[in-house]
Amino acid sequence: MSIPESLNWDEQVALFKEQGMEIYNSDAETLKQISYYRIKEFAEPLAQKYNNGFNYEGISFAKVLERYYQDKNLRIHLLHAIEQVETALKTKIAYILGERYGAYGYLNFYKWANRKSYTNFYIEEKQYKFKKKLKETVNKSSLPDIRYRRNQDKDGFPTVWLAIDSLMFGGLTTMISIMGRKNLIRLASYFNCTGKELVSWVRLLNFIRNRCAHGSNLIDVKLKTMPLIRQTKWQQYLYFDEENNGEKNSKRLGVVILVLVTLVNSVNEKYRWNEVQANLKTICNGRLEDANLLGFSDAGESLKIKKIAKDLLIDND
Numbered sequence: 001m002s003i004p005e006s007l008n009w010d011e012q013v014a015l016f017k018e019q020g021m022e023i024y025n026s027d028a029e030t031l032k033q034i035s036y037y038r039i040k041e042f043a044e045p046l047a048q049k050y051n052n053g054f055n056y057e058g059i060s061f062a063k064v065l066e067r068y069y070q071d072k073n074l075r076i077h078l079l080h081a082i083e084q085v086e087t088a089l090k091t092k093i094a095y096i097l098g099e100r101y102g103a104y105g106y107l108n109f110y111k112w113a114n115r116k117s118y119t120n121f122y123i124e125e126k127q128y129k130f131k132k133k134l135k136e137t138v139n140k141s142s143l144p145d146i147r148y149r150r151n152q153d154k155d156g157f158p159t160v161w162l163a164i165d166s167l168m169f170g171g172l173t174t175m176i177s178i179m180g181r182k183n184l185i186r187l188a189s190y191f192n193c194t195g196k197e198l199v200s201w202v203r204l205l206n207f208i209r210n211r212c213a214h215g216s217n218l219i220d221v222k223l224k225t226m227p228l229i230r231q232t233k234w235q236q237y238l239y240f241d242e243e244n245n246g247e248k249n250s251k252r253l254g255v256v257i258l259v260l261v262t263l264v265n266s267v268n269e270k271y272r273w274n275e276v277q278a279n280l281k282t283i284c285n286g287r288l289e290d291a292n293l294l295g296f297s298d299a300g301e302s303l304k305i306k307k308i309a310k311d312l313l314i315d316n317d
Contacts, residue, residue: 012036021056021064030065042067045220045293070283071219075212077275078256081264082169082209088267089172089202092190094164096183103159107131114180126178130171131157137166173206191266200228201259208256219283219294223251227259233312234258237302239292252295254302258312261305265313277305 007015009028015036016023021043031039040054043064047054097106105111109127110120138146138158145151146162157163167175177199179187184195191198204227211218229238229250237258238250257276264271284290284299291299302308 007036016056016061019054019056021059021061023061027061030061034065034068038068039064041217042071042220067219067283070279071217072215074276074279074283075215075218077279078208078218078260079212081260081271081273081276082205082212084267084271085205085260085263086169086172086209088190089176089187090164090167092187093172093175094161096186097164098160100183101160103161104153104157106160106163107153107157109178112180112183113178114184116181118178123178126174130174133171134158134163134166141166169206169209173202176202191263193262193266197228201263203227204256204259205263208260219253221253221256223255226251227255229255229258230262237297237308239295239297241292250295252293254295254297256295257305258308261309262312265309269313271309273305273309277303280305 009031010025012031013023013025013028016039039061043056043059044054046059046064047056049055097112101108101111107127109123109130113123113126115123134157138152138156141147143162143166146158146166151159151162158166164172164175176184176187181195184198188195188198193201203225204223207223208218208221210216211221229235234255238254239252240250257280261273280294280296280303283294284296284303286299288299291297291303296302
C-alpha cells in the first residue's frame with residue numbers, strides 16, 4: 001500500500017486536471033485558502049464514479065467553488081431558523097417540567113421519563129450524564145442567575161428554567177427522546193405535531209445543526225435515517241428516487257427544509273424565508289437535475305419556500 005505524498009498547490013491543480021476538471025493554474029491561489037479535500041467533497045456529487053476514483057469531465061472548478069460558498073450561506077441561514085425552534089423548545093420544556101414537578105423535579109428523571117419504553121438502568125445512565133454535563137455548564141457559565149445560590153439546590157444544580165435554557169441542542173434532543181408520553185404529547189401540541197413526529201424531527205434538526213456548526217457539506221447531505229414525513233402534504237415538493245430495495249425515499253436536504261418550515265411555522269408564522277429561498281434558487285439556477293440532487297421535485301414551485309410555508313400553515317388550520 002502506497003503512502004500518500006504531500007502535493008504543493010500547483011500539483012493539486014494538476015491532479016484535478018488529470019481527473020478531468022476544468023481548472024486554471026491561477027486557481028492554486030484558492031487552494032491555498034480552501035483545502036483540496038473540501039473542494040473534492042463538493043465536486044463528487046457532480047462527478048462520475050469509476051473504480052476507486054472520480055471523473056470530473058464537464059465540471060469546472062468555478063462551479064464547484066460556487067457550490068462551496070452557496071453551501072456556506074445556506075448553513076448560516078438554516079442555523080438562524082433552527083434557533084427559532086431551539087428557543088421555543090427550551091421555553092416549553094422548562095414550563096412543562098417546572099409546572100408539573102417544581103423547580104428541581106427535573107433532576108429526577110424517573111418522574112418524567114418514559115419508564116415503559118426505557119429500563120431503569122438506561123434512565124439512570126442518562127440522568128447521570130445529564131447532571132455531569134449540567135455541572136460543567138454551571139461552572140463555566142458567565143450568566144449571573146445560574147450561579148446565584150438562591151437559584152440552586154443543595155447540590156448546586158440550578159432551577160429547571162435556568163438549566164433547560166443552558167442546554168445545547170443535543171441535550172434537548174436527549175430529553176425529548178426519553179420524555180414520558182403525557183409530557184411529550186403536551187410538548188408536541190405546542191408545535192402542532194404528534195409526539196413521534198416531534199422526536200423524529202428534533203433528532204433530524206440536531207444532526208443538521210451539528211453539520212452547520214462544524215462546516216460540513218449541507219447541500220449534498222444524505223440522511224441515514226429517514227424522519228417521519230407527512231405524505232399527503234409534503235409529497236408534491238419532494239423528489240423520490242428508486243432505491244435498491246424498491247422503496248421510494250427522499251433522504252436529501254428537501255425533507256430537512258420541510259421539517260424545519262413546519263416547526264418554525266408553529267413558532268413564528270411570519271418568519272422570513274427570503275434568504276433560504278434565494279440560496280436554494282441560486283444553487284439550482286433553474287436546473288431540474290440540481291433541484292433533484294437537493295431532494296426537491298422541481299426547480300420551480302418546490303423551491304418557493306415562502307409559498308410552501310404559507311401553504312403548510314393553511315393546512316394546519
